[in-house]
Amino acid sequence: MRWRWLGVLACAACGSAGSPAATDGAHADWQIDRSTFDGSADPCVDFYQYACGGFDRPEHVPADRGEAEWQLDQADAANRRAMHELLAGAGGSATARDPELARLRTFYASCMASDADRTAEPTLARWLAAIRAIATRDDAMAIVRELHAVGVPALFEYASEPDPGDRTRYRGAIDRGTLGPLRMYRDTGDAADARREAYRAHVAAMLEATGESAAQAASDAGAIFELDRALAAAVPPPSDDPAATEHATTPAELAAREPHLAWAAYFVAVSAGAPPPRVNVTMPAYLDAVDAAIAARPVAELRAYLTWRLVNGLATVLPRRFADEQARFTTLAGATPPPRDEQCQLETIKALGVELSRQFALHTFGDGAAGGGAAPRDLARPIVARVRDAIVEALGDASWLSPAARATTQRKIAALELAIAYPDAWPATGRFALAADTFVDNVLAARAFEQQRGWQLVGAPRTRDPWLDMVYPNAAPGIAASRLAISNAFPDLLTNSILFTAAFLRAPLFDPDAPIEVQLGGFGAVVAHETVHVIEEHEFDAAGELRDTWSPADARAHDARRACVVAQATAAVPIPGAHLDGVQTYSENVADLSGVRMTYAAVARALGPHLGDRGRDGFTRAQRFFVAYAQHWCQAARPAFARDNLRDDPHAPPRFRTNFPLANLPAFAAAFACRAGQPMARADRCAVW
Numbered sequence: 001m002r003w004r005w006l007g008v009l010a011c012a013a014c015g016s017a018g019s020p021a022a023t024d025g026a027h028a029d030w031q032i033d034r035s036t037f038d039g040s041a042d043p044c045v046d047f048y049q050y051a052c053g054g055f056d057r058p059e060h061v062p063a064d065r066g067e068a069e070w071q072l073d074q075a076d077a078a079n080r081r082a083m084h085e086l087l088a089g090a091g092g093s094a095t096a097r098d099p100e101l102a103r104l105r106t107f108y109a110s111c112m113a114s115d116a117d118r119t120a121e122p123t124l125a126r127w128l129a130a131i132r133a134i135a136t137r138d139d140a141m142a143i144v145r146e147l148h149a150v151g152v153p154a155l156f157e158y159a160s161e162p163d164p165g166d167r168t169r170y171r172g173a174i175d176r177g178t179l180g181p182l183r184m185y186r187d188t189g190d191a192a193d194a195r196r197e198a199y200r201a202h203v204a205a206m207l208e209a210t211g212e213s214a215a216q217a218a219s220d221a222g223a224i225f226e227l228d229r230a231l232a233a234a235v236p237p238p239s240d241d242p243a244a245t246e247h248a249t250t251p252a253e254l255a256a257r258e259p260h261l262a263w264a265a266y267f268v269a270v271s272a273g274a275p276p277p278r279v280n281v282t283m284p285a286y287l288d289a290v291d292a293a294i295a296a297r298p299v300a301e302l303r304a305y306l307t308w309r310l311v312n313g314l315a316t317v318l319p320r321r322f323a324d325e326q327a328r329f330t331t332l333a334g335a336t337p338p339p340r341d342e343q344c345q346l347e348t349i350k351a352l353g354v355e356l357s358r359q360f361a362l363h364t365f366g367d368g369a370a371g372g373g374a375a376p377r378d379l380a381r382p383i384v385a386r387v388r389d390a391i392v393e394a395l396g397d398a399s400w401l402s403p404a405a406r407a408t409t410q411r412k413i414a415a416l417e418l419a420i421a422y423p424d425a426w427p428a429t430g431r432f433a434l435a436a437d438t439f440v441d442n443v444l445a446a447r448a449f450e451q452q453r454g455w456q457l458v459g460a461p462r463t464r465d466p467w468l469d470m471v472y473p474n475a476a477p478g479i480a481a482s483r484l485a486i487s488n489a490f491p492d493l494l495t496n497s498i499l500f501t502a503a504f505l506r507a508p509l510f511d512p513d514a515p516i517e518v519q520l521g522g523f524g525a526v527v528a529h530e531t532v533h534v535i536e537e538h539e540f541d542a543a544g545e546l547r548d549t550w551s552p553a554d555a556r557a558h559d560a561r562r563a564c565v566v567a568q569a570t571a572a573v574p575i576p577g578a579h580l581d582g583v584q585t586y587s588e589n590v591a592d593l594s595g596v597r598m599t600y601a602a603v604a605r606a607l608g609p610h611l612g613d614r615g616r617d618g619f620t621r622a623q624r625f626f627v628a629y630a631q632h633w634c635q636a637a638r639p640a641f642a643r644d645n646l647r648d649d650p651h652a653p654p655r656f657r658t659n660f661p662l663a664n665l666p667a668f669a670a671a672f673a674c675r676a677g678q679p680m681a682r683a684d685r686c687a688v689w
Helices: 047-052 070-087 093-097 099-112 116-132 137-149 182-186 190-208 214-233 251-257 263-270 284-296 299-313 320-330 340-351 353-365 376-395 403-414 439-455 516-536 552-571 586-612 621-632 639-648 654-663 666-671
Strands: 067-069 156-163 166-176 279-281 417-421 489-492 497-501 635-637
Touching: 047 621, 047 654, 067 070, 070 099, 070 340, 070 353, 070 621, 099 116, 099 340, 099 353, 099 439, 116 137, 116 299, 116 320, 116 439, 137 263, 137 284, 137 299, 137 439, 156 284, 156 439, 182 190, 182 214, 190 214, 190 299, 190 320, 214 284, 214 299, 251 263, 251 279, 251 284, 340 353, 340 439, 376 403, 376 417, 376 516, 376 586, 403 516, 489 516, 497 516, 516 586, 516 621, 552 586, 552 654, 586 621, 586 654, 586 666, 621 654, 621 666, 635 639
Parallel strands: 166 279, 417 497
Antiparallel strands: 067 635, 156 166, 489 497
């Protein structure tokens, strides 16, 4: 893809189109897309406004969203078109030759079927009848086990995970179950009261959709809210200490401590053979609260609670009155739900993720997919390696760390595995029956397969394979190899790896036709950002072992530098009257700050004296790097979305994510000839990595 000159440059330091072309002949005609620019803005005052002000307008937000992201939305639109061709294509010879493609199309067709509501009713009725038949606490725990078997984590969740104490094995782990937003239970004030009331009304509406009377649904919603609030009160605050969630125990000890949770029957249900000898409980106090609820709450309340967990956990695949109510509650005012075909693409990702990832990756990004040339992942690998090399070198300059900590951290990043696009060996897939007229049953079968896949790993040997790690994109958690059609990148400490999905290699997120400074400013900065997350987690070594690689003195030196980042963020006021939470956003802010600095070092090394060469668009190559970085964050958002994100999101708003790291980077001020004292040339600069 080549961007064309669409506007007038408003920066005297940026030169003119008549300047000499860049020295890279292959990209001599390449030009920055100026459609996002605000020609009236000064890059030395507000670089985000300069690079993104033309896009950051409410009219650019789609009707079904709270925000729009300029680069990501372009890439996602192309990825959705590719998935549509795979899933909605006609049958015939293609599906006859490829049974996996045929299964994908059958599942997708069942989601798109006009009578999906009618065929879902009998399945819903069976579940509701089983829950309404609960007469004892043991009956309630039996339904909990059945819900867990189809991936609905009512009350708590049991899953397999890599064992940080023995990286050759998977272990079983018990974590909290699904709850409403924790801040909703804890915040005070009129706004928090309104959120809680809206939540109770939503729960009541979902219960009414099961056939309850309005009065009964309102009463049950109140009891459900109070039970959830009691459980939320037992959730400990987040901790940076990995040991805070390590509480190994045996099934016998669990049975003694939480006797009302029927552990003997539970481990029979989730184990292929004997129960695991030990499991990890991430939140013992939370599990105590669950046990207390089962022991003390009236059975009628437990029935109501499990009904709510059923319809909440399966809302998108039940009759559409449930999905419509969930969308009404979760969608921002003024927005509309996405079209059905996009919803069904997401449901296919969630249910048949490995199959869809394989078909999507190989058809769209496999060998020869780039117009008969090299595969996109082969073009991305040198960029990733270049960034990693620059980071390893930059770590050697971190003189505030002890020599031993510097060397250990360098070895860790030098050993970092960078998994790009898709695996060479794919995980196994299920052979459960699918039918074009039973969408909800197809989903439940797929969920049961994935749940069993995870449970069967407990105690099994583990290889260092990032494609099998659990990842958590907002839309659909799952194993990494099943989420490759979602544009994202995932660091993993236990395998010392970073994975970039196939969908993330779509232009403009990664543009193989762009010059090196643009590839590094956009895609390369994401690589560096994720790598900084790995660096910051010094409690894990290069082998993924839970072993702190820093001394207490190293940690104190880091805290001193961390304080600068926290202070600058806390002083920011993204929305009038609302400050950014510098502690909540620190991890992402330091990854932005250090990631762009180290990526710029990579481009400086690659271009050397040619950093100042100007292209036909009038930018020097150094300036292009910074524009590419900023355009990665160009966003437009509804006010309500921006307010909610500022309160809840560990990521800062895009204006801060652009201006904060660049204003702290001397190279930016030099590239745009910013004067000392201008906002984008801070004197009180922060530097961590």
